Amino acid sequence: MISNAGRRLTGRTALFGMVVWLFAVVxxxxxxxxxxxxxxxxxxxxxxxxxxxxxxxxxxxxxxCKVCHADLGFKFKAGGNAITMAKIIDGEFCGAxxxxxxxxxxENCDMCHSGIPGTPTHFHGSTVQRLIAPPFKGLDQSxxxx
Numbered sequence: 001m002i003s004n005a006g007r008r009l010t011g012r013t014a015l016f017g018m019v020v021w022l023f024a025v026v027x028x029x030x031x032x033x034x035x036x037x038x039x040x041x042x043x044x045x046x047x048x049x050x051x052x053x054x055x056x057x058x059x060x061x062x063x064x065c066k067v068c069h070a071d072l073g074f075k076f077k078a079g080g081n082a083i084t085m086a087k088i089i090d091g092e093f094c095g096a097x098x099x100x101x102x103x104x105x106x107e108n109c110d111m112c113h114s115g116i117p118g119t120p121t122h123f124h125g126s127t128v129q130r131l132i133a134p135p136f137k138g139l140d141q142s143x144x145x146x
Contacts, residue, residue: 037124038078039115051115053124072096079121 041051059068068074072093075081081093088095089106097103104111 039119039122039124040079040083041115041119041121042079042082043084044113044115045117049109050113050117051119051121052112053115054112078123 036056038054038056039051044051083093087093
């Protein structure tokens with residue numbers, strides 16, 4: 001026969017296990033940039049917001065390039081668009097889909113504004129960055145043999 005103390009311990013263990021499981025499943029985790037994600041920080045830092053991490057490949061596997069780059073007018077350059085929250089709310093750029101009908105709306109700030117503050121606008125892990133040679137700095141004359 002199990003004593004009341006044993007039942008309480010088993011109950012506490014089960015409750016602890018459920019809390020740990022719930023935390024692991026529900027708790028938000030920091031955003032992780034993936035290959036070819038675009039960090040957009042044209043105005044975010046100045047507005048006191050975190051930069052946007054745009055999951056380019058997540059969108060690319062669902063839509064053809066022309067949907068965003070021709071139909072919606074996104075330029076083929078990170079930071080090349082003057083995207084503001086006012087324009088998004090008016091249905092421009094991201095707001096064409098992120099309107100609460102096609103996808104989530106602007107009330108969910110952290111869904112997009114998930115970057116590390118101060119991160120500059122750029123492609124994350126882009127192969128283009130690896131293919132471009134770093135700028136030539138020349139030789140340090142003080143380290144050359146005389």
